Amino acid sequence: MKPLVEVRDLKMHFPIYAGLLRRQVGAVKAVDGVSFSILEGETLGLVGESGCGKSTCGRAVLRLYDITDGEIVIDGRAIGSEDQMSLRRIRPTMQMVFQDPQASLNPRMTVGSIIGEPLDEHSGMSRADKQARVEVLMDQVGLNRAFINRYPHEFSGGQRQRIGIARALALKPKFIVCDEPIAALDVSIQAQVVNLLEELQDELGLTYLFISHDLSMVRHIADRVAVMYLGKVVELAPRDPLYEAPLHPYTQALLSAVPEPDPAQAGRKRERIVLQGDVPSPANPPEGCNFRTRCPRATDLCRRIDPAFREVTPGHWAACHLHDPELADQMAAEGAA
């Protein structure tokens, strides 16, 4: 299978201005050199603590920002430096489902107009065709067609997220960025929305970038998982190797805090790794490895050299000197000293 999405060395830096003349005095490096690809029909999970750059990365990939640097190829088309006018033509291919359905739906529009709005902008359909398409979309996401003239406040949180999903599907996209799509929902309905996303993926052959801080949910839905820390992907692997044998000390720490889902394995408790200190500011990341200030395994080498993102075993990538055959001995020697 070929990649539908390819991202190379993506950077999204937000300028910081100060003073009366509003001079640029620095930049928040929210995404700072991220690379990954997503195969057609695949779900790539993107995880990490709050503020590590997940949402910015998702939005930048869809070119909701003018990116600072990097290449983005979606469905064979390089869009990294396209202007907003040319992007309009490819917009239907790529869509986003947002975290907070309440905030992303216009309260004064009916459900039918919300779901059908992208069709007005892009397809020039007749009223009757549009109504028919909206009804099909409502069926697809499990909303009763009879509610087409109701307003968002008349629906529950889970149903509102279904409206957001129907709207994202209106133009038959191939790629959807799901940005914490269940974080604002009751735990009791989170699984229903995730199941819906999975069913739609099978039915329509969709490709997902699934952003979440919920590692258990990502384990359920993702085929491969990328772990972000302070603007960079520090580990990327197929789901099972990532969860069962994480290589990067940051991934190990994140996973050590997740309860074991399988009762048969519950006895095999992981040792909890508590990270010291706060996440440094992305405006001023540490030199060398940016995780070193919180890493229990860091040595002086990590201050001196920024670890390369390398393929340690086939398909399993990590940015850590511990897994660099040329530096691992030096790490061990420095660690013991």
Ligand SMILES: Nc1ncnc2c1ncn2[C@@H]1O[C@H](COP(=O)(O)OP(=O)(O)OP(=O)(O)O)[C@@H](O)[C@H]1O
């Ligand atoms: N428009 C912006 N201007 C300046 N800084 C921004 C902007 N958007 C995001 N940031 C900063 O970029 C960093 C990454 O934010 P981002 O929202 O991408 O992280 P996240 O991992 O998605 O976190 P969360 O789960 O809390 O949304 C943060 O330090 C944030 O304050």
